[in-house]
Amino acid sequence: MVYLTRQEHFNAAHKLFNPKWSREQNEAVFGVCANENWHGHNYDLFVTIKGEPHPDTGFLYDVKQLSKLIKTYVIDKLDHKNLNLDVDFMKDKMCSTENLAIAIWQQLAPHLPAEVNLHCIKLYETQRIYVEYFGE
Amino acid sequence: MYSSSVRRNRCGDMHRSWTMNLDFMANKVAVYRKEHFNAAHRLFNPLWTNEENDRVFGLCNNPHYHGHNYDLVVKVTGEPDPQTGYVIDLKLLSDLVRDEVMVRFDHKNLNLDTVEFANLNPTAENIAIVIYGLLRPKIDAKLDLQIRLYETERNFVEYPV
Secondary structure (H helix, E strand, O other): OEEEEEEEEEEEEEOOOOOOOOHHHHHHHHHHHHOOOOEEEEEEEEEEEEEOOOOOOOOOOOHHHHHHHHHHHHHHHHOOEEOOOOOHHHOOOOOOHHHHHHHHHHHHHHHOOOOOEEEEEEEEEEOOEEEEEOOO | OHHHHHHHHHHHHHHHHHHHHHHOOOOOEEEEEEEEEEEEEOOOOOOOOHHHHHHHHHHHHOOOOEEEEEEEEEEEEEOOOOOOOOOOOHHHHHHHHHHHHHHHHOOEEHHHHOOOOOOOOOOHHHHHHHHHHHHHHHOOOOOEEEEEEEOOOOOEEEEOO
16 A cells, blocks of 8 residues: 655635624634634645555556646635635535545545545645544 | 862853853844734735736735735844843844734735735735834844745745845
């Protein structure tokens, strides 16, 4: 079993705000992240796949193809966007890093061939805060 | 007696070392404070059409904004004070950067939430110039000040040059 990771990044605005709560409740839970006019991050994304190298190529998967998948289904939809307003797959979800990592998994998993498994979505919101999702 | 003599020698060494350091204080030293803040912004010129803004600013013109983790490096240059050995007390510099920059910009929309960019495009260049303008009056005029601002790991600006 080999694990292969591709690193990407995107810049986006968001806010953490639960529309079912009052502004006071949101500020109590989310603090400055609830700023109604948004704030933003440079997100760093690590997509890890796993599988066996193909005997003919030595490749687990064509990394150029992986790059295209991530670009089409993730980066083009997120980069320089407002995560709350502009992204179809985050509609009606809380735009936390946790939920974004899960949603990125769901965007990519259906497009990988059967012999290649998605292993981990690792997503940095800042240099010191990141989440990992393993599809569990 | 032996141990007391060793102590005296150690004190003597320290004293000579301290005196020697003072001899070098004619030299300028740069000290740095790093901070970071997270903010949303949009690049556009209100005097232009949306098409012109798209052509010049591309994705950065998204009307719903986007955002960055900005890394800020504040550089203060001068001769160490002979009494303290400090160019500037880094705790005081830290408090100053927090009060003048972080409180204004962290977790804010630069276009909507700040007076500084109400009528100024919040490019990295302009943000650096604004930060310099906020800090310069608060730092001793005999010290030099330079701002380095990273918008991403690979895009950064310096002011003044």
